Amino acid sequence: DCTLRYYSFMIGNGGAMYNSDSNAVLVNCTFSGNSADLGGAMHNYQSSPIIIDCMFNENVSGSGGGMVNDDSSPTVINCTFSGNSAHATPGAIVVGGGMYNCNSSPKLTNCAFTGNSATEGGGGMYNDWSNPILANCIFTRNSAAYGGGIYNGVDSNEALTNCTFIGNSADKAGGGMFHSNANITIMTNCRFIGNSTNANNTRSHAGGLYAHEGSVTLTNCVFSGNSTVRQGGGISTDQSDLTLINCTFSGNSALDRGGPMYCEESSSLTLTNYILWANSPVQITLRDSKASISYSDIQG
Numbered sequence: 001d002c003t004l005r006y007y008s009f010m011i012g013n014g015g016a017m018y019n020s021d022s023n024a025v026l027v028n029c030t031f032s033g034n035s036a037d038l039g040g041a042m043h044n045y046q047s048s049p050i051i052i053d054c055m056f057n058e059n060v061s062g063s064g065g066g067m068v069n070d071d072s073s074p075t076v077i078n079c080t081f082s083g084n085s086a087h088a089t090p091g092a093i094v095v096g097g098g099m100y101n102c103n104s105s106p107k108l109t110n111c112a113f114t115g116n117s118a119t120e121g122g123g124g125m126y127n128d129w130s131n132p133i134l135a136n137c138i139f140t141r142n143s144a145a146y147g148g149g150i151y152n153g154v155d156s157n158e159a160l161t162n163c164t165f166i167g168n169s170a171d172k173a174g175g176g177m178f179h180s181n182a183n184i185t186i187m188t189n190c191r192f193i194g195n196s197t198n199a200n201n202t203r204s205h206a207g208g209l210y211a212h213e214g215s216v217t218l219t220n221c222v223f224s225g226n227s228t229v230r231q232g233g234g235i236s237t238d239q240s241d242l243t244l245i246n247c248t249f250s251g252n253s254a255l256d257r258g259g260p261m262y263c264e265e266s267s268s269l270t271l272t273n274y275i276l277w278a279n280s281p282v283q284i285t286l287r288d289s290k291a292s293i294s295y296s297d298i299q300g
Contacts, residue, residue: 015035016031019045021045022044022047023048024049027054032059033057036061038100039100040059040066042056043064044067044070047072048072048073048075052077052078052079053079055082056079060084060087062087063086064095064100065097065118069104070102073104073105074104075107076106076109077108077111079108084116093120095118095122096122096125097124099126104132105133106130106133107132107133108134111138112137113139114140114142118144121178122146123147124139124149124150126147126151127153127182130156131159132156138164138165141168143171145170147177148175150176150177152180154182155183159185161187161188163187164191165195167193167196171198171201172197172203173206173210174197175197175228176208177208178206181213181214182214185216188218188219189220190221191224192226193224193225194224197227199229207233207252211240212238213240215243216240217244218244219245223248227252230254231285233254233259233260236261237261237264237269238263239266240268242263242268242270243270244269244270247274248277250276253280258285259281259283266288266289267289268289269291269292271293272294274293
């Protein structure tokens with residue numbers, strides 16, 4: 001085990017730090033301009049590091065530009081992931097610009113993901129077989145083909161509280177978040193504001209959140225000003241169970257259908273105490289799906 005304080009790791013070809021079976025503690029460290037095939041700045045394997053007040057800036061890898069967690073449970077507090085990228089590397093899957101989690105259970109508090117990018121999925125964060133817990137985190141201006149802010153993938157259970165997604169973008173689907181083949185995503189007091197899909201891609205959809213084959217529960221959440229070219233300015237689902245409690249959708253837009261929400265392919269939608277206002281088109285669109293709506297205020 002070790003404690004590092006006030007260190008700067010710069011231009012470390014092959015990555016700055018690899019932790020294996022380790023409980024390292026890092027405080028006020030900076031990781032900048034590093035590169036590796038997996039984890040441009042840091043790769044954690046079967047480790048539980050504690051990382052506080054650290055910065056991960058402009059690191060590059062095939063996956064996990066800022067950090068890769070493999071079978072690990074890091075605690076990350078007050079950290080910034082900025083300008084990291086996961087781009088084409090031979091043999092890499094090219095996901096998770098800021099962070100890539102595989103078989104891991106990271107806990108993040110008061111962290112910021114800004115301007116990170118990935119060629120495929122999860123500009124800010126990508127999760128597979130993982131159980132991340134995020135509180136008071138913000139995802140701003142991250143980008144990817146799928147899930148500009150977060151891509152929640154295979155058999156993952158994600159819990160977010162008081163998190164914000166602002167101005168993230170996806171070329172194809174899920175400007176703020178993409179939820180695919182996952183188990184459960186639970187979000188409480190979260191905000192999706194001004195996220196979008198590529199206006200030049202006529203097949204793009206789900207400006208705010210896209211859910212495919214999974215379960216998503218949102219409580220006290222706000223979707224405002226999200227946009228897409230095709231369906232679902234705020235949310236688009238297929239083959240998913242979506243539950244919304246005390247949520248507000250305002251000013252979301254889709255050029256095709258479902259300004260606030262578009263549900264298809266046997267999706268199940270449950271809305272309680274739901275406010276729908278000034279979206280374009282104004283209606284929720286259901287295609288081969290079912291909905292239960294109660295105690296809601298919907299603009300006509």
